[in-house]
Amino acid sequence: MSTFLGMPVHAPRGVGHLRGDEPFPAAARTALANPQLRSNLRHATTTIRGKSGRVIAELPDWQELRSAGSALKTYTMANMPRLLEQLEEKVTAAGGVVHWAADAEEANRIVTGLIQETGERRAIKIKSMATQEIGLNEALEEAGIEAVETDLAELIVQLGRDKPSHILVPAIHRNRAEIREIFLREMPGVDPALTDDPAELAGAARRYLRETFLSTKVAVSGANFGVAETGTLAVVESEGNGRMCLTLPETLITVMGIEKVVPAWQDLEVFLQLLPRASTGERMNPYTSMWTGVTPGDGPQNFHLVLLDNGRTAVLADEVGRAALHCIRCSACLNVCPVYERTGGHAYGSVYPGPIGAVLSPQLTGIADNASLPYASSLCGACFDACPVKIDIPSILVHLRNQAPHPRTEKAAMAAAAYTMDRPRLYQRAQRAAKLAELLGRKGRALPPPLNGWSASRDLPEVPDESFRDWWRGR
Amino acid sequence: MSSRELVLGRIRQALASPSAVPVIPRDYRRGPHPVDLDLLVERLVDYQAVVHRSSDIPGTVREIIGDGWVVVPPGLPVEWQPARARIDDGLSPAEIAAADGVLTAAAVAVAETGTIVLDASPDQGRRILSLLPDRHICVLRPEQVVASVPEAVARLDPGRPLTWISGPSATSDIELNRVEGVHGPRNLHVVLWEAA
Amino acid sequence: MRIALFASCLADTMFPAAAKATVLLLERLGHEVVFPPEQTCCGQMHVNTGYQDQALPLVRRYVRTFEPCDVVVAPSGSCVGSIRHQHAMVARQAGDEGLATAAEAVAERTFELSELLIDVLKVEDVGAYYPHRVTYHPTCHSLRVLRVGDRPQRLLRQVRGLDLVELPAAEQCCGFGGTFSVKNADTSTAMLADKMRHVIDTGAEVCTAGDASCLMHIGGGLSRSGAGVRTVHLAEILASTEASS
Numbered sequence: 001m002s003t004f005l006g007m008p009v010h011a012p013r014g015v016g017h018l019r020g021d022e023p024f025p026a027a028a029r030t031a032l033a034n035p036q037l038r039s040n041l042r043h044a045t046t047t048i049r050g051k052s053g054r055v056i057a058e059l060p061d062w063q064e065l066r067s068a069g070s071a072l073k074t075y076t077m078a079n080m081p082r083l084l085e086q087l088e089e090k091v092t093a094a095g096g097v098v099h100w101a102a103d104a105e106e107a108n109r110i111v112t113g114l115i116q117e118t119g120e121r122r123a124i125k126i127k128s129m130a131t132q133e134i135g136l137n138e139a140l141e142e143a144g145i146e147a148v149e150t151d152l153a154e155l156i157v158q159l160g161r162d163k164p165s166h167i168l169v170p171a172i173h174r175n176r177a178e179i180r181e182i183f184l185r186e187m188p189g190v191d192p193a194l195t196d197d198p199a200e201l202a203g204a205a206r207r208y209l210r211e212t213f214l215s216t217k218v219a220v221s222g223a224n225f226g227v228a229e230t231g232t233l234a235v236v237e238s239e240g241n242g243r244m245c246l247t248l249p250e251t252l253i254t255v256m257g258i259e260k261v262v263p264a265w266q267d268l269e270v271f272l273q274l275l276p277r278a279s280t281g282e283r284m285n286p287y288t289s290m291w292t293g294v295t296p297g298d299g300p301q302n303f304h305l306v307l308l309d310n311g312r313t314a315v316l317a318d319e320v321g322r323a324a325l326h327c328i329r330c331s332a333c334l335n336v337c338p339v340y341e342r343t344g345g346h347a348y349g350s351v352y353p354g355p356i357g358a359v360l361s362p363q364l365t366g367i368a369d370n371a372s373l374p375y376a377s378s379l380c381g382a383c384f385d386a387c388p389v390k391i392d393i394p395s396i397l398v399h400l401r402n403q404a405p406h407p408r409t410e411k412a413a414m415a416a417a418a419y420t421m422d423r424p425r426l427y428q429r430a431q432r433a434a435k436l437a438e439l440l441g442r443k444g445r446a447l448p449p450p451l452n453g454w455s456a457s458r459d460l461p462e463v464p465d466e467s468f469r470d471w472w473r474g475r
Numbered sequence: 476m477s478s479r480e481l482v483l484g485r486i487r488q489a490l491a492s493p494s495a496v497p498v499i500p501r502d503y504r505r506g507p508h509p510v511d512l513d514l515l516v517e518r519l520v521d522y523q524a525v526v527h528r529s530s531d532i533p534g535t536v537r538e539i540i541g542d543g544w545v546v547v548p549p550g551l552p553v554e555w556q557p558a559r560a561r562i563d564d565g566l567s568p569a570e571i572a573a574a575d576g577v578l579t580a581a582a583v584a585v586a587e588t589g590t591i592v593l594d595a596s597p598d599q600g601r602r603i604l605s606l607l608p609d610r611h612i613c614v615l616r617p618e619q620v621v622a623s624v625p626e627a628v629a630r631l632d633p634g635r636p637l638t639w640i641s642g643p644s645a646t647s648d649i650e651l652n653r654v655e656g657v658h659g660p661r662n663l664h665v666v667l668w669e670a671a
Numbered sequence: 672m673r674i675a676l677f678a679s680c681l682a683d684t685m686f687p688a689a690a691k692a693t694v695l696l697l698e699r700l701g702h703e704v705v706f707p708p709e710q711t712c713c714g715q716m717h718v719n720t721g722y723q724d725q726a727l728p729l730v731r732r733y734v735r736t737f738e739p740c741d742v743v744v745a746p747s748g749s750c751v752g753s754i755r756h757q758h759a760m761v762a763r764q765a766g767d768e769g770l771a772t773a774a775e776a777v778a779e780r781t782f783e784l785s786e787l788l789i790d791v792l793k794v795e796d797v798g799a800y801y802p803h804r805v806t807y808h809p810t811c812h813s814l815r816v817l818r819v820g821d822r823p824q825r826l827l828r829q830v831r832g833l834d835l836v837e838l839p840a841a842e843q844c845c846g847f848g849g850t851f852s853v854k855n856a857d858t859s860t861a862m863l864a865d866k867m868r869h870v871i872d873t874g875a876e877v878c879t880a881g882d883a884s885c886l887m888h889i890g891g892g893l894s895r896s897g898a899g900v901r902t903v904h905l906a907e908i909l910a911s912t913e914a915s916s
Contacts, residue, residue, distance in 0.1 A: 006484025029857045038861075044651040051651075064503035071497040078496045080486050094634075100479040152657060153648035169648050176649050198649040202657045209658065214568050230633040240606065240644040240659025247602045248568065258482065265633045269625035270503070272639075280647045283518065284588035284624075287659060288639035289602075295636050298601040313485035319492050338844045342861045376855065378848025378862070379719060381815035398757070401721030402764075414717060418725035421680065421712040422732055431684045453856025457863065458891030461685055468678050468687035472694075472706050 009103075010366040011311035016104040016135040017163075018311075018365050020349015023372035027347035028339075040175045041344050048335045051281025059277070068270045070390040073326035076263060077316060083228040083261045084307060090231025094293020096303040101255075103310045104134035110306050111136060111220060111253055112143045118251050118302075120145075120218045126235060126242045127151035128222025129167060129329055130255045130308055132351040133364075136220065147220070148212055150241035152205050159186040165345030165353060167331040168279055173344050176201065202239075209241070219245035219300070223256040224328070225271060226305070229264040232292045233305070236275060238285050246289045252300035257308050259316075259325040271328060274388035279330035311364035320399045324359045326389045331356075333383035333393060339376055348373060355383035359396040367403050374400035431467045438463045508622035511586055512667065515620055518589025522642030523655050524663040530671035532614055533557040536578055539612060539664055543575025546604055550597020551580065555614060563600050571603060576610035577660075582637075583627045584620045584665075589642065591615060591665060592627060594635040602636055611660040613640075614668050672792070673703045675740035677733070677781065679747045679883065680712035682904075686883040692910035693746045693784060696797060699910070709736045713745075714761070715753035720850045723761050730758045734774050742791060743781040746906045748813030748881045751783040756816060783813060784906055785822035785881060795829050801911045802832030805903075806875035808866070808889065810882040811844050823881055823905055830908060836873045840865070847888035863892045871898050881905045 011018055020027060031037055056062050076083060088098040101107035111131075115123055123140065125131065125147050137147040137158075149158045156171035157164050160182040164170030171179065180196040187208050194204055221242070225234040233254055235242045246252060262268065276285040294303050316322050334340045334354030345353030350361035350370065358377055362370035374397050377383075383393040406414075420426050454460075466474075476484075516526045529535040532555040536545060544559035546566065557578065563571070571577075580598035581591045591613055593599045605611050621627050631637060644659030655661065674697055678690040694704045714729030733754065737743045745751050755778045762771035788794050807827060813819045827835050846852060846862025866889060870878045878893070878900055880886050890902035 006481065006488050008485045008489045025855050025857065028855060032857050032861050040650070048647075048651045061503040064500065067500050068503055071499045074494055075496050075499060078490065078493055080490070081483050084483070084486075100477070100482050102478045102481050102485075106478060150658070151648070152646045156648070169651060171648060172651065179649060198652065198654040199656060201649060202646055202654050206657055213658070214572070227633065232633040238644070239646045239648075239657035241657065243602070243606050243638065244658055247606055258486070266625075266628060269505070269628040272628070273503075273624050280651075280653075282522075282641070282647075282653070284585070284590045284639065284641035286522075286641050286643070286645045288637075290633065290637040290639075292634050292636075295595070298595055298603075298636055307482070309482045309485065313482065313489045316486060317489035317492075319494060322489075322494070338846070338862050339855070339858055342858055374721075375851065376858075378811070378844045378846060378851045378859070380811035380844035380848065382811075382842070382844070385815055395756075395760075398719055398721075401719070402723045404721050406721060410720075411722075414720065414722045414725055418714075418717055418722070418729060421714075422728040424709055424711055427680075427711050434684065451853055454853050454859075455891075456856065457860040457895060458888065459894040460891060461887055463685065464687050466687065468683040468690040469706070469708065471687055471691060 008313035008317045010314045011364045012103050012105060013369070015108070016133050017351045018133060018361050019369050024347055024376040025372060027349060028343040031343045031347045037173050037344055038342060040173055041341055044169070044172050045335045045341045048281055052278060052332065052335070055277045055281055055283050059273070065270055065273050066388055066390050069274050069388060070326065072263065072267050072270060073389050076261060077322055077325060079263070080258065080261065083263055084258060086228040087226050087231060087261050090228070091293055091305050094231050096293040096305055099304060099306045101306050101308045107134050107255060107306055107308050107310065108136055108139035111255065112139055112145065114253050114304055115140070115145050115218050116143065118218055122146040122148065122216050123218040123220050124148050124150050124212060124216045124245050124249065125219070126221040126237065126245045127154045127170070128255060129351060130222045130257050131220060132164060134308070134310060148216070150209055150245060152202060152239055155205055156182055159183070163346055164351060166334060167329050167352065213244040213248055217249050218251045218253070219249040221245055221252065221254045223254050223260055224275070225262045225268060226256050226260055227262050227265050227268065230292060232265065232290050234268065234288060234290045236285050236288045238280065238287065240287055243287055243289055246291065247299050249300050251302040253304045253306065255306045255308055258312055275328055275330055278332040278386070278388035315360070315363040318363065321359065321363050321396055323391050324356065324363055324396055326391050327356050327360065328389055330388055332386040332388060336382040336386040338380060338382070339378065348376065355393045356391070359393055359400060362400055367400060368405060371404045374404055428469060435463045435465065504623060506621070506623050506626040510620050510622050512617065512620060515584060515586035515589060518586065519665050522589050524589070524642050524665050527664060527666045528669055529666050530669045532666060532668065535666050536612055540575045540610060545576040545578045545612065546571055546574040546608060547578050548598060548600025548604060551578065552598065563604055568603065568607060572607040574608045576612055577604050577608040578612045578614070579605055581613050581615050581619060583630050584615050585624055585627045586620055587623050591640050592631060593638045593640065594631060602638055605638065606659060609660055610662040610664065612664040612666060614666045616668050672742060673705060675737055675743045676704050676706050677710055677737065677743050677745040677750065678706065679745055679750045682746055682883045685887065686904065689746045689883050689904035689906050692904065692906040693744065696906060696910040700792065700794065700797060707736045713750045713753050715750060715757065716849050718753060718757045718761060723764055726761050727765050730761050730774060731770060733758065734770060734777050737777050737781065738773060741780060742787070744784055744787045745781065746784050746881065746904060747883060748783045748810050748817055748819065749884060751781055752812040752816035754778050754781050783817055783819060783881060785819050785826055786817065788826060789822045795825050797826065797829070797909050799830040799909045799911050800832050800913045801830050801908045803877050804834040804836060804875045805877045805879055805908065806836045806838045806870060806873040808838055808845065808878055808880040808885065809841055810880050810885045813881050814842060826909060833908070836875050838873055839869045845885050845889050847885050852888060863888060867892050867896060867898065870900055875900060877901050877903050879903050879905050879908055
């Protein structure tokens with residue numbers, strides 16, 4: 001039964017951060033009631049939209065690059081087995097060791113084991129969505145290994161015992177004053193005279209982590225790209241914490257989702273133009289590091305690459321939904337999303353928030369575990385326009401809604417509506433009955449549950465005396 | 476069954492219903508395009524790098540760091556060596572970090588994005604050299620500058636460790652505004668070398 | 672030209688003025704309008720809420736009803752969006768390739784009002800008169816699904832007496848999203864609050880759009896707030912003349 005054993009499976013429960021504690025509408029309500037959060041989010045997303053729009057407008061071939069990026073991703077998905085085998089071969093030939101992890105638990109076990117083999121009790125980390133997804137930090141902690149986040153926003157989240165709320169800027173929900181407070185409270189050795197000037201805050205992080213960078217012998221990273229043709233891995237970053245982690249330690253462990261493989265070296269010419277402009281709104285991010293296996297005398301002499309499935313093959317199995325795997329984690333869709341801008345990332349429950357999270361998380365976990373997420377969108381389409389690899393997120397949302405479990409009352413109402421709509425005479429009688437019902441009963445302009453959420457803040461229109469078709473007939 | 480076989484088997488199973496695979500459209504700009512050095516300078520400056528044009532590298536280094544000393548890679552051209560330089564012959568991280576600056580060459584630069592790329596050749600040295608000192612002085616030969624990213628990718632050897640640098644260390648993590656100066660060098664000087 | 676009207680269930684039932692105005696406008700421009708009575712709903716609500724199987728008969732009904740027509744117009748960007756981008760998908764999902772092909776063909780002949788006027792009828796000045804200060808909300812599906820661009824504004828700019836004022840953050844969703852406004856009522860309300868603030872800030876008397884659904888949403892909020900700004904469908908403005916006002 002090897003075919004049965006090889007069936008794609010969802011990310012397991014009980015490990016990692018792909019599932020929230022409550023459905024989106026309930027979590028969103030909490031977030032919406034926090035004016036500081038909404039103000040921080042509005043400020044940050046407005047800033048990044050402006051920056052990104054300006055640098056994208058500088059490129060005359062942005063649409064051509066998007067088309068190339070989209071096609072490259074489709075090609076990659078279709079050829080994934082061959083590309084991963086090639087990547088494995090090239091990394092191995094260059095002195096790296098490749099591991100395969102079927103799910104979060106296995107990936108955590110592999111990374112923990114590799115660190116234990118070095119005898120170290122501490123690892124420095126580069127911000128990585130994959131390791132957040134699998135809950136690596138918690139797994140390491142259980143094994144008595146300290147994981148030190150070195151990205152500024154991750155550090156803010158870690159020191160504040162908080163959760164990340166954005167793919168690119170996990171602490172986007174914090175403003176400078178809050179960051180200062182967290183640093184003053186939690187950062188050992190911090191200067192008590194620290195102000196909330198962003199440059200000073202960055203300087204505090206520099207001082208705090210410097211010694212850790214120089215003394216830690218193991219680093220864990222994610223990867224933005226893994227080139228099958230050459231075995232080259234790439235990490236795109238800003239602060240230099242990535243360079244520190246990729247250069248100073250003796251051992252480097254990179255956890256990479258299988259979908260991050262890129263066919264050829266040349267293909268980076270597309271993604272290196274798309275990613276920074278869509279992501280941080282820069283022509284190019286301050287630092288991009290690329291390495292192939294091990295370079296004698298330069299950087300870590302032990303390199304491990306962990307290739308992670310954890311539900312990705314289940315996503316790949318859905319012909320429509322698989323495009324969610326094209327994501328290059330730029331977070332442009334979050335920054336333009338009117339829902340994300342108001343609720344923030346925590347409401348989505350998963351480490352993948354925003355529009356891409358609403359299509360990716362339910363597919364990784366199975367729709368039953370994230371049933372409210374495909375509905376966390378007004379289908380306004382801003383995400384599709386912003387996506388540098390042209391993922392049609394609204395269409396995937398609609399596709400997933402069709403698979404989602406539906407509430408019984410809604411199901412009955414939808415069936416009744418469809419039945420009526422398919423019978424013009426019945427439909428016409430219903431139109432007239434609506435007017436009658438209004439005349440007879442409705443006081444004020446409110447709806448009964450479950451529709452009262454609508455009328456809580458908006459008046460319903462009055463049912464007109466005459467429908468259009470009655471008017472037409474009477475002409 | 477190993478996890479390798481398991482994952483590859485799942486992928487093959489998942490792809491039982493394949494998507495139509497398009498031909499990759501490569502009609503974006505790939506070059507070669509004429510190089511505009513002024514654009515490079517503009518873009519470097521925009522991201523807070525300091526740009527110098529010089530045929531006297533030791534003199535320029537002295538202007539930048541005064542009486543301080545720089546660490547240099549073993550293959551730096553002799554005529555670029557400043558008076559107060561320490562050649563990396565296996566210096567410890569602490570020794571490198573103690574330098575007032577580092578002086579390197581580069582492999583490629585991209586005008587459109589204001590990017591310099593280091594490939595750890597002997598005139599650039601190990602990656603750690605350009606990472607720990609707070610001031611990085613990078614000398615660029617005009618012929619190393621290309622117009623766009625695709626031209627840079629084409630020139631680079633992926634087998635070498637590559638570091639793409641666009642301005643000094645920065646972060647967008649505080650309210651999504653770019654702030655210079657976190658873990659990498661907080662001062663980036665790019666010297667456009669003009670042959671004397 | 673003989674033009675078939677797809678009124679949409681919402682305009683037919685709740686906002687007949689928009690559908691009537693579409694008829695009167697097109698007749699004034701010298702065209703014949705027909706209203707096939709077998710029409711009901713495009714099925715968009717069912718598709719977007721996750722009930723594609725139930726949308727299937729509605730898709731079939733739309734296609735059969737309008738198959739004989741050369742040109743179809745609907746005063747609703749989101750219905751035309753659904754017809755163009757979802758009908759064939761629903762048919763294919765159900766394994767009905769014949770219906771999918773027919774749906775694609777009918778969709779090609781179905782136009783949103785501003786598209787019909789500018790692209791098919793080649794008219795920008797429809798001879799309207801509407802002496803009011805108006806702001807235009809480009810609804811998401813008109814903007815990003817149909818890509819009507821500035822067609823509605825081009826039509827509005829030609830309306831005599833009309834003072835068109837720009838809506839700040841116009842491209843942001845009003846928060847309606849069909850059943851989104853019920854399932855995620857709080858988030859929807861937060862989005863609406865910002866939209867209303869922008870509308871009110873323009874100082875316009877009237878907020879217009881090409882979608883009765885979004886106007887119902889914005890209008891419901893404005894009515895509750897007592898701001899005194901009315902919502903009026905684009906078709907009604909374009910149908911207005913000196914005689915009617």
